[in-house]
Amino acid sequence: MSHSFDEISAQLKRRHRKSARLKWMSMASLGIALLFLVVFFADMLNKGLPAFQQAYVQVEVDYNEDAETMGRAALDPEIASLVSRSFERLIPGMIRDDADLLGTTETRWVLTNSQVDQYLKGHRNELSDDEKAAIDERVEDGQVDMKFNTTFFSQGDSKMAERAGIMAAAVGTIMTMLVTLAVSFPIGVMTAIYLEEFAPDNRFTQAIEININNLAAIPSILFGLLGLAVFINFFGVPRSSPLVGGLTLALMTLPVIIISTRAALRSVPDSIRQGAFAVGCSRWQVVRDHVLPLALPGIMTGSIIGLAQAMGETAPLIIVGMVAFIPDVSASFTEAATVLPAQVFTWAGEPERAFVEKTAGGILVLLAVLIFMNATAVMLRKKFERRW
Amino acid sequence: MNSQVAEREMTSMTSQRTGQPVTRNEQVGHDLSVRVRDLSLWYGEHQALHNVNIDIYQKNVTALIGPSGCGKSTFLRCLNRMNDLIRNVRIQGRVEMDGRDVNEPKMDEVALRRRVGMVFQKPNPFPKSIFENVAYAPRMHDLVSRKADQDELVERSLRDAGLWEEVKDKLHQPGTSLSGGQQQRLCIARAIAVQPDVILMDEPTSALDPISTATIEDLMDKLKKQFTIVTVTHNMQQAARVADYTAFFHLGEIIEYNDTKTMFSNPHTKKAEDYITGRFG
Numbered sequence: 261m262s263h264s265f266d267e268i269s270a271q272l273k274r275r276h277r278k279s280a281r282l283k284w285m286s287m288a289s290l291g292i293a294l295l296f297l298v299v300f301f302a303d304m305l306n307k308g309l310p311a312f313q314q315a316y317v318q319v320e321v322d323y324n325e326d327a328e329t330m331g332r333a334a335l336d337p338e339i340a341s342l343v344s345r346s347f348e349r350l351i352p353g354m355i356r357d358d359a360d361l362l363g364t365t366e367t368r369w370v371l372t373n374s375q376v377d378q379y380l381k382g383h384r385n386e387l388s389d390d391e392k393a394a395i396d397e398r399v400e401d402g403q404v405d406m407k408f409n410t411t412f413f414s415q416g417d418s419k420m421a422e423r424a425g426i427m428a429a430a431v432g433t434i435m436t437m438l439v440t441l442a443v444s445f446p447i448g449v450m451t452a453i454y455l456e457e458f459a460p461d462n463r464f465t466q467a468i469e470i471n472i473n474n475l476a477a478i479p480s481i482l483f484g485l486l487g488l489a490v491f492i493n494f495f496g497v498p499r500s501s502p503l504v505g506g507l508t509l510a511l512m513t514l515p516v517i518i519i520s521t522r523a524a525l526r527s528v529p530d531s532i533r534q535g536a537f538a539v540g541c542s543r544w545q546v547v548r549d550h551v552l553p554l555a556l557p558g559i560m561t562g563s564i565i566g567l568a569q570a571m572g573e574t575a576p577l578i579i580v581g582m583v584a585f586i587p588d589v590s591a592s593f594t595e596a597a598t599v600l601p602a603q604v605f606t607w608a609g610e611p612e613r614a615f616v617e618k619t620a621g622g623i624l625v626l627l628a629v630l631i632f633m634n635a636t637a638v639m640l641r642k643k644f645e646r647r648w
Numbered sequence: 649m650n651s652q653v654a655e656r657e658m659t660s661m662t663s664q665r666t667g668q669p670v671t672r673n674e675q676v677g678h679d680l681s682v683r684v685r686d687l688s689l690w691y692g693e694h695q696a697l698h699n700v701n702i703d704i705y706q707k708n709v710t711a712l713i714g715p716s717g718c719g720k721s722t723f724l725r726c727l728n729r730m731n732d733l734i735r736n737v738r739i740q741g742r743v744e745m746d747g748r749d750v751n752e753p754k755m756d757e758v759a760l761r762r763r764v765g766m767v768f769q770k771p772n773p774f775p776k777s778i779f780e781n782v783a784y785a786p787r788m789h790d791l792v793s794r795k796a797d798q799d800e801l802v803e804r805s806l807r808d809a810g811l812w813e814e815v816k817d818k819l820h821q822p823g824t825s826l827s828g829g830q831q832q833r834l835c836i837a838r839a840i841a842v843q844p845d846v847i848l849m850d851e852p853t854s855a856l857d858p859i860s861t862a863t864i865e866d867l868m869d870k871l872k873k874q875f876t877i878v879t880v881t882h883n884m885q886q887a888a889r890v891a892d893y894t895a896f897f898h899l900g901e902i903i904e905y906n907d908t909k910t911m912f913s914n915p916h917t918k919k920a921e922d923y924i925t926g927r928f929g
Contacts (some may be wrong), residue, residue: 455748461735537733538766539785539838540758549784550774 282616304620304627311621313420314409315377316369317342317398323361329349337620341391342404344371346423347509359413371411372404374421374614377460380406384613416587417603421614424607426625428589432502432582432597439506439593440513440570445563447510448517455518457547458524476515483512484579492580500581500596509570510579516569524555555645568630574601600626657680678705681846681876682727689722689731689900694724698900699741705843705895709868709877711887711908714897715923716921717903720880723897724848727878745845761787765839769851771831773838778815781823781834782806785842790857808874809837810867820882836867840875847871850880853886865890876880884924888912896920 284600314379318340326333331351332340340348348371355361376395378385387395398404416428487508491497497504525551528551536546577583583602590597598606607615682704689697704710708794712720729750731737743750750760773781781793782802792798802819806812811833815826823834832852837846849868853861868877868890869911881887887894887908894911896904896919904911906922915921922928 331770347751529772531768531770532774534730534733534768535772535835535838537730538728538761538844540761540789541785542758545788550789554775 269625270451287523307381307617308620308622308624309465310381311411311412311617311624313381313406314374314411315380316404316405316407317372317376317377318367318369319343320365320367321351321370322365323351323355323363325362328355328362335476338394343375343490344373344422346418346420347371350572369405369407371422374612375480376404378424378614379619380404402544412618417585417591417598417606419585421610421618422610424615426600426617426622427602428586429598429603429622430625431589432505432586433599434592435502435590435597436505436582436599437567437571438501439627440561441567443507443510444513444517444566447513448563449521449559451514451519452518452525453547453552456522457551461476464643472515472518476519480512480573480576481575481579483508484576486511486577487576487580496595498594500584500598502590502597503575503593504580505582505597505599506593508576509573512573512576513563513566513570516566517559517563520566521555521559523619524558524562526556528554557641560640561637564633568633568637569598571633572601572626574599576604600629678708681706681745682878683742684726685742685744686741687723687726687743689719689726691741692736692737696900697726700900700902702895702902702905704846704876704878706876707872707874708892709806709872709879709890710893710895711891712878712880712895712897713763713882713884713887713923714903715928716882718897719900720895721850722900724850724878724880727846727848728761728766729856730766732757761893762842762846763844765842765844765845766848767832767835767839767850767852770855771828771835773826773834775822775824777820778806778826778834779819783840785838789842791842793845795928803844805837805841806834806883808840808871810863811837815899829856829863831858832856832864833867833900836864836871838906844875846878847878849877851880851882854882861886884912894913898923 290404319335321334323334329352331348335343335348375385375387379387379392379395380399395404411423412425414427415423415425418424440628455465455469467576471625487504491504491507492499497507532550533553536550541549567618574583579601581596583605584596584598585606586596586598595614605628607619610618611633680703682702682803684702684704687700688695700719700723708762712724714720725731726739726743731739735895739751745760745763745917746803748755774784776784779802782805783798786792786801787798792801803812803816806815811830814830815834818825823831828835828863832855836852838848853864856864865886868879871877872892879891891908894906894908894916896911898919904915904917906916909922910916915924
């Protein structure tokens, strides 16, 4: 018996409804994910952007003899309570470095303390009403103002919120990542080349393969313990240094690089290898001249993603001592240093209100760097992608 | 060549060695290029070739025909040891070139592949420029040192492959930008650039349209003046058109090996006749 269009359509209605429901549900989940993202970014920007502004006050600095021992003496007592103690501490040194300064006066913009800064940003603070009135008056006169916070980008950490900066952590991150890259990229890529192109398929290599895959799923803090036991205790690498941090993160990044490199190598069609073998290439020539150039975009993308992952890692670095108070930019790979996420972690634990915006500001910087790295990965892939 | 003598020889050989493949006698006047004796091959437990015996003659086209899975491609890949790349392959018997077994431990497979080139079923030019596709292998084998020599070799190889006129103005475009038939001729140019003795072709036209196929067939006819060509084909007409000798494979055995004319007009075995006339396969 044949069916009319109407009969068939009636049956189909239920099916169509089902697919419409599925479509609606998947769109809803996408919407929820996007909503989370928007809320997260809005919150971070809202909290973090103020960190890029800082209150400055115009003061008369009197380089007198008392100031050579106690910086505070150079400032008008009324205003001294508004100025950051970090500036007061600088004055004796300035006089000592430049003898001509003694006996002169100078008008300059200096950092206020964080209480004033928080007051001006409308946050909770511990100022008295008199102090607030005095600040309001100076704001009217243009003697207190918000300026772009260069300190945040040029200084290391400080216990004084107004002087705490991200620079030491950024340099620490760069140095740590250099070590990680230098160690994990060549080892990871060569391992993957061996496993994919040279290794026989036997129990031993299968065991290695399974272990590498498992390694990628191990909680990162265990790598910290391994780093502590091997690099610090056994090899005596200086604790807290970018060297030990980089080595530890390299252990963590290795499986990611190996797995993504193998995937990239496997995606090179076998016909290319066959063609190369058929013209008399040795195995190494096949890999070097034909397989690697085609796999390179995938390898680079995987490595950058692996590095970005390592860059956001804090847990293993706690164990090797890189989550620490580091006020100075480290100059060598063996000096104590910290990294961006560790700095954020440190600030998040500070009780002072002014550190909340530092925390969010640090997260923004970290996010910016990560987005930059991922964008680079996408660009590299686009640029080197070749048809075959 | 005296085909009657040859035929008599073959008939006698069939009667003497029942069940053995018919192998053409060397009296035909063609020089031997590759001599295969009792070649068997296993993929793991599965035996893909059974005691294959064949003499392949220089500067002739030898076609391997037979139903799918009969071992003709496997056999072809024994000639330049491409089966080395497959795991779990075991080979027995001799494949001789210049009196040397290509499977002997002292034989370097790179040296072998320099003398035995290969063209694949699906065109697989390197994802490099047309020029680089041809120049790569000769440079790797140190056949050319000067830039001018290299240019000349590339031009000669592309001319011999009948591709020069079509690509001479775009040598630096990617080889993959060419059409399928052109890509296949580029692969032939790539193979002949190292001046091999033998060129193996594994169903070289099965991915091509009829016009490109005809071009490649003409090319094979020209190339056999310089090279020994062994080609696998599913297309019986093609074997009849281009081949001087034809070997019929079935279930990993050579059932009949004969000159093409005899094979297609008066096959000596029932199986070959059935296959050629389309009764099976």
